[in-house]
Amino acid sequence: MCLTLTTASLMALENSHSLTLDEVKCLVSNCDKVIGEKSGLSRRSKVCIEHRQATKVFLDGSFQRYCQQCNKFHSLEQFEGDNRGCRSKLAKHNQRQRQRRMRKRTSQNKPTGVGTARLHAAASATPSPNRRVQVAASVLI
Numbered sequence: 001m002c003l004t005l006t007t008a009s010l011m012a013l014e015n016s017h018s019l020t021l022d023e024v025k026c027l028v029s030n031c032d033k034v035i036g037e038k039s040g041l042s043r044r045s046k047v048c049i050e051h052r053q054a055t056k057v058f059l060d061g062s063f064q065r066y067c068q069q070c071n072k073f074h075s076l077e078q079f080e081g082d083n084r085g086c087r088s089k090l091a092k093h094n095q096r097q098r099q100r101r102m103r104k105r106t107s108q109n110k111p112t113g114v115g116t117a118r119l120h121a122a123a124s125a126t127p128s129p130n131r132r133v134q135v136a137a138s139v140l141i
Helices: 007-015 040-047 049-053 087-109 116-124 130-141
Strands: 057-059 062-067 072-075
Touching: 040 049, 049 062
Parallel strands: none
Antiparallel strands: 057 062, 062 072
């Protein structure tokens, strides 16, 4: 037997207080909290606010912590101190910051503005041996 539900019948089921199709409960065992937000982080991660903010939660047979960067639980060894982001995400963040600082430093050291093309061309051009003679001759005169 195949059961098909139309939008109207789904709305009727949802409006009847005996069954709610939007009801989402927290993933942590022994937590019966219904996540009431229509949208948002709690709804997407299926974890209540208390367990997202807890320093440790017993889940799947071990203590874990919710990572705010990955939006999932990791073992406590993957966190440094009381941080809410795991080490791998923190390392990636630090690497991006270092690269951003290096790009900023190198762009600040480059001369910009009018005449920079001539400056770069003059710096990269190899001086001819006759140039010294010309400079020396102009100093003597």
